[in-house]
Amino acid sequence: MRIRGQYYPSGSSRSQDTYLEVDESGQVYLRCSISDKYSPQGHFEDLDVSSRVGNSARSIRFLDGALFESTENDQIDKTQKQHLKSSRFNLIHNIESRYRYVLASAVAMVGILWFLLTVVVPFSAKQVAMSLPESVALNVGQGTLEILDQVFLEPSKLDSETQGRLTSVFQTMVVQSSQSLPLQLVFRSSPDVGANAFALPDGTIILTDELVRLSENDDQLKAVLAHEIGHVVGRHSLRSVLQQTGLSVLLIVVTGDVVSVANLAAALPALLMESSYSRTMETEADQYALAFMQEHGPEPYHFADIMGLLKSEHEGADIPVFFSTHPDSDERIKPFLAE
Amino acid sequence: METGKLLPPGQEVHHHFEFTGKAGEFFRIWIVNVLLTVVTLGIYSAWAKVRTRRYFYGSTWVAGSSFSYLADPITILKGRLIGLGLLVAFSLANQYFPLVSLLLMPVILFVMPYIINKSLSFNARVSAWRNVRFKFQGSYWRTFLYFILLPIVTMVSLGLAFPWVIKKQKEYLVNHYSFGGEDFKAFFLAKAFYMMYLKVIMYITLFAIFIGLPIATFGNYLGGLSGSLIAMTATLIGYLITFAIVMAGTANIIYGNISVEEYRFESRQKATDLLLIYLTNVLAIVCTLGLAIPWAMIRLAQYRAESTTLLADEALDHFTDQAQEEQSAIAEEVGEVFDLAVGI
Numbered sequence: 001m002r003i004r005g006q007y008y009p010s011g012s013s014r015s016q017d018t019y020l021e022v023d024e025s026g027q028v029y030l031r032c033s034i035s036d037k038y039s040p041q042g043h044f045e046d047l048d049v050s051s052r053v054g055n056s057a058r059s060i061r062f063l064d065g066a067l068f069e070s071t072e073n074d075q076i077d078k079t080q081k082q083h084l085k086s087s088r089f090n091l092i093h094n095i096e097s098r099y100r101y102v103l104a105s106a107v108a109m110v111g112i113l114w115f116l117l118t119v120v121v122p123f124s125a126k127q128v129a130m131s132l133p134e135s136v137a138l139n140v141g142q143g144t145l146e147i148l149d150q151v152f153l154e155p156s157k158l159d160s161e162t163q164g165r166l167t168s169v170f171q172t173m174v175v176q177s178s179q180s181l182p183l184q185l186v187f188r189s190s191p192d193v194g195a196n197a198f199a200l201p202d203g204t205i206i207l208t209d210e211l212v213r214l215s216e217n218d219d220q221l222k223a224v225l226a227h228e229i230g231h232v233v234g235r236h237s238l239r240s241v242l243q244q245t246g247l248s249v250l251l252i253v254v255t256g257d258v259v260s261v262a263n264l265a266a267a268l269p270a271l272l273m274e275s276s277y278s279r280t281m282e283t284e285a286d287q288y289a290l291a292f293m294q295e296h297g298p299e300p301y302h303f304a305d306i307m308g309l310l311k312s313e314h315e316g317a318d319i320p321v322f323f324s325t326h327p328d329s330d331e332r333i334k335p336f337l338a339e
Numbered sequence: 340m341e342t343g344k345l346l347p348p349g350q351e352v353h354h355h356f357e358f359t360g361k362a363g364e365f366f367r368i369w370i371v372n373v374l375l376t377v378v379t380l381g382i383y384s385a386w387a388k389v390r391t392r393r394y395f396y397g398s399t400w401v402a403g404s405s406f407s408y409l410a411d412p413i414t415i416l417k418g419r420l421i422g423l424g425l426l427v428a429f430s431l432a433n434q435y436f437p438l439v440s441l442l443l444m445p446v447i448l449f450v451m452p453y454i455i456n457k458s459l460s461f462n463a464r465v466s467a468w469r470n471v472r473f474k475f476q477g478s479y480w481r482t483f484l485y486f487i488l489l490p491i492v493t494m495v496s497l498g499l500a501f502p503w504v505i506k507k508q509k510e511y512l513v514n515h516y517s518f519g520g521e522d523f524k525a526f527f528l529a530k531a532f533y534m535m536y537l538k539v540i541m542y543i544t545l546f547a548i549f550i551g552l553p554i555a556t557f558g559n560y561l562g563g564l565s566g567s568l569i570a571m572t573a574t575l576i577g578y579l580i581t582f583a584i585v586m587a588g589t590a591n592i593i594y595g596n597i598s599v600e601e602y603r604f605e606s607r608q609k610a611t612d613l614l615l616i617y618l619t620n621v622l623a624i625v626c627t628l629g630l631a632i633p634w635a636m637i638r639l640a641q642y643r644a645e646s647t648t649l650l651a652d653e654a655l656d657h658f659t660d661q662a663q664e665e666q667s668a669i670a671e672e673v674g675e676v677f678d679l680a681v682g683i
Contacts, residue, residue, distance in 0.1 A: 006404055008470035011660035013519060015404055015469055053390050054364040056397030057405040067470040069405065092390070096367045105374040106630070112377050147437050245430055249423065
């Protein structure tokens with residue numbers, strides 16, 4: 001067997017056009033292609049042959065550190081088959097070179113990825129979030145409010161009478177929800193954010209002055225609060241962190257060492273996936289609110305009313321549903337109007 | 340350009356870089372990599388990385404010899420696991436203990452130079468050509484100066500110092516690489532970097548006025564999904580223009596102005612060529628849901644190789660491999676997971 005390639009002596013960049021010859025018994029000789037001089041190099045079994053990667057150059061390393069490089073991959077494979085006892089070499093290359101396996105890989109990959117993203121990641125995030133002790137789930141995120149206060153929240157300008165009234169409304173709801181969570185309502189003003197409410201992981205619910213002013217009555221605010229309590233009960237903040245971590249790990253795995261342009265292209269599916277996770281949790285919080293309102297009041301149509309007000313308030317910033325973190329509001333209010 | 344010693348003109352040979360990788364062949368390697376990685380829950384990713392690198396290194400040729408990538412997958416796997424562990428811990432901390440992560444920031448700033456150095460020297464050590472390995476030997480405080488302190492200068496100068504900082508960073512990196520005991524030397528002019536970023540500003544302004552603005556107005560007029568998709572596309576194209584000018588310009592400045600011994604390089608990348616490649620790559624990747632990634636990678640590698648030439652003597656035979664300490668890949672992988680991509 002004769003393999004043509006380049007020979008480099010140990011630790012030197014001097015290149016020599018050379019034949020590597022292997023005789024029947026597995027003895028290896030190097031023959032210079034110009035001078036025809038040859039030298040024995042021991043047995044083929046003792047050489048360190050790199051595994052095959054496509055048709056890129058393979059390296060065969062000698063015991064003394066010298067290197068032989070060749071792209072005659074088929075010849076090297078044949079020699080290996082002939083002189084090595086183990087048949088495990090080039091396992092991966094054998095998979096890569098069979099189109100049937102490659103096609104099966106492509107199909108399987110799409111399926112597995114879809115399954116991981118839509119089932120495994122959300123499910124395991126939920127399991128983990130729900131199985132963590134309550135103290136962990138609630139104590140994390142202390143300090144979030146302070147940061148929000150520094151960044152885009154201002155002290156509430158609501159009069160203390162309104163604040164007191166809403167707080168007692170909220171207290172009643174907390175008792176009704178029969179959750180042992182340390183739920184707490186705070187008021188903030190935020191011209192940047194506008195009419196909105198947020199639930200923090202530690203059970204703090206923020207209501208903006210703008211939302212209080214937008215609402216027509218306390219029942220509508222109760223509907224919003226029921227939705228936010230739903231977020232806290234479902235530990236949605238913790239779940240979304242876990243989901244995003246899972247998602248980014250998956251993306252790193254799939255794109256691997258991909259050039260940044262491909263990363264850019266992968267950012268779009270990631271964005272779509274994240275907003276889809278978020279929509280799922282909004283729907284869950286809506287379901288919680290609906291169940292709560294059916295049991296303790298007020299009438300579910302109040303949720304639809306405040307959603308309608310919010311929609312007209314935020315008109316103009318119409319984000320297509322794929323990118324939105326919230327489901328379409330017409331879809332959302334349907335169950336609340338069904339009665 | 341001042342390069343100290345030069346080869347006599349008669350002895351200088353143009354060794355063109357060549358890339359022999361094929362999209363079809365690499366597609367098969369890539370898809371098997373991805374599948375095995377997903378099936379093994381990420382464990383195989385270390386082997387996948389090594390196979391990918393080996394394919395690209397082994398398909399890049401100059402002066403009749405290809406490059407080789409020598410890293411051991413096990414080393415990379417260890418680093419990757421530690422990196423991922425830290426990433427998970429960090430993102431949880433970031434979300435839930437914002438104050439703790441604020442306190443961690445200065446610690447991270449001081450750890451970063453160490454990670455950058457280790458990562459560069461690992462990568463250099465496992466890259467070889469003709470049985471001779473590359474080497475990177477940085478110093479902690481210089482890396483700290485160029486990659487932590489100088490970027491702060493950029494902020495203070497409202498970005499005016501940015502091209503100069505990039506120049507200093509690249510210069511520092513190049514000057515601390517060596518091949519077979521011979522140091523690389525950089526001869527960069529700050530002016531070249533300033534011209535490149537001026538070009539970016541100029542083209543982006545032109546693009547914004549004549550194409551971006553009309554498109555955005557049209558998108559707004561359409562409204563809804565198609566409108567915002569059109570606006571997103573315009574932003575993406577703007578980003579790709581910037582990227583193409585910077586990548587082509589940086590490669591040309593760097594490869595056009597470094598030497599190792601009396602050898603030099605030439606680089607002829609064009610921003611327009613790169614932009615075309617990027618645009619078609621992104622389009623193909625989006626349309627095929629990612630299946631065109633290998634094709635995109637091959638095209639880019641091919642263009643880069645074809646645009647580069649080594650000016651040296653015929654034999655290139657006197658580099659000798661220098662003994663180097665074994666390096667762990669931990670720092671490199673930690674750096675990679677945290678996206679600390681530093682390089683020339």
